[in-house]
Amino acid sequence: MEDLPGIAITGASGRMGQMLIKTVVESKKARLVGAIERKGHDWVGRDIGEAMGGSALGVTVTDEPLEAFAKAQAVIDFTAPAATIEFAKLAAQARAVHVIGTTGMTVEDIAQLAPCARHAVIVRAGNMSLGVNLLTQLTRKVAEALDEDFDIEVIEAHHHHKVDAPSGTALMLGEAAAEGRGVELNDVADRGRDGITGARKRGDIGFTAIRGGDIVGEHDILFAAAGERIVLRHMATDRTIFARGALKAALWGQTQKPGEYDMVDVLGL
Ligand SMILES: NC(=O)C1=CN([C@@H]2O[C@H](COP(=O)(O)OP(=O)(O)OC[C@H]3O[C@@H](n4cnc5c(N)ncnc54)[C@H](O)[C@@H]3O)[C@@H](O)[C@H]2O)C=CC1
Numbered sequence: 001m002e003d004l005p006g007i008a009i010t011g012a013s014g015r016m017g018q019m020l021i022k023t024v025v026e027s028k029k030a031r032l033v034g035a036i037e038r039k040g041h042d043w044v045g046r047d048i049g050e051a052m053g054g055s056a057l058g059v060t061v062t063d064e065p066l067e068a069f070a071k072a073q074a075v076i077d078f079t080a081p082a083a084t085i086e087f088a089k090l091a092a093q094a095r096a097v098h099v100i101g102t103t104g105m106t107v108e109d110i111a112q113l114a115p116c117a118r119h120a121v122i123v124r125a126g127n128m129s130l131g132v133n134l135l136t137q138l139t140r141k142v143a144e145a146l147d148e149d150f151d152i153e154v155i156e157a158h159h160h161h162k163v164d165a166p167s168g169t170a171l172m173l174g175e176a177a178a179e180g181r182g183v184e185l186n187d188v189a190d191r192g193r194d195g196i197t198g199a200r201k202r203g204d205i206g207f208t209a210i211r212g213g214d215i216v217g218e219h220d221i222l223f224a225a226a227g228e229r230i231v232l233r234h235m236a237t238d239r240t241i242f243a244r245g246a247l248k249a250a251l252w253g254q255t256q257k258p259g260e261y262d263m264v265d266v267l268g269l
């Protein structure tokens with residue numbers, strides 16, 4: 001048991017944090033060594049298992065990430081952009097693999113990861129599921145095969161707690177479509193329509209975000225032309241798909257050189 005890679009989970013009380021704790025505890029390939037929450041959170045100082053409403057797991061929730069990371073071979077982090085940047089610096093200091101699921105990071109945020117990746121493995125993806133990562137490949141291929149007679153729209157739906165839009169997954173799919181077309185997403189993305197917008201610009205890739213209820217995550221890539229439409233769809237119904245992918249990334253990262261990777265690397269797609 002002691003030989004298994006030790007995993008620390010940040011944002012331990014969150015929707016993904018709790019799912020990750022369960023996934024690591026149930027895994028025969030890793031052990032839980034740390035649970036981190038933000039300063040002032042009422043779970044700090046409590047056993048993580050008991051805080052989650054179950055039996056004790058022998059891991060106390062801490063607000064001192066570096067102490068927890070120093071005991072871990074990997075950190076799995078689904079929190080918020082500012083927290084993730086700080087965690088990247090600390091994970092690099094601890095030489096722990098940093099698996100980042102956090103979305104809503106800006107280009108400037110992402111640039112801050114590069115110096116950390118000189119010292120430790122970073123695996124970052126807006127979606128850790130096998131299905132979505134396969135869908136990015138399919139999206140690239142379909143976009144490559146079709147010309148601009150086909151308008152590309154990415155439509156996503158999520159629960160009403162989600163704070164960022166478009167979703168990280170929608171942006172991954174948009175990137176894949178843009179790559180297939182041989183264009184830069186930044187040059188063609190249409191991310192917010194309201195009022196008299198004018199007609200759709202040929203070649204644009206549009207994004208629509210739906211927020212409601214407890215939707216786990218749904219993504220459509222629509223290719224719409226005169227007289228026909230193609231729709232590629234992924235529907236997540238359970239957050240375990242993200243947690244399992246993140247744990248796979250944490251284990252895969254143990255044998256990699258420092259650098260920045262994504263789930264396509266992990267899954268070998
Ligand atoms: N890449 C993927 O496959 C997936 C990514 N996500 C992303 O993961 C992130 C979290 O999602 P949820 O779990 O639904 O949110 P949530 O709001 O339920 O959880 C976030 C947790 O992070 C904690 N946190 C914030 N700042 C912190 C800090 N400085 N130190 C320690 N903990 C801190 C919060 O207290 C909270 O417990 C979002 O960006 C979401 O888009 C969610 C699902 C899948």
Ligand SMILES: O=C(O)C1=N[C@H](C(=O)O)C[C@H](O)C1
Pocket residue numbers: 103126127158162166167168169170216217218
């Ligand atoms: O916030 C979520 O819940 C999710 N976030 C990710 C995203 O932004 O795409 C992945 C998944 O869709 C769930």
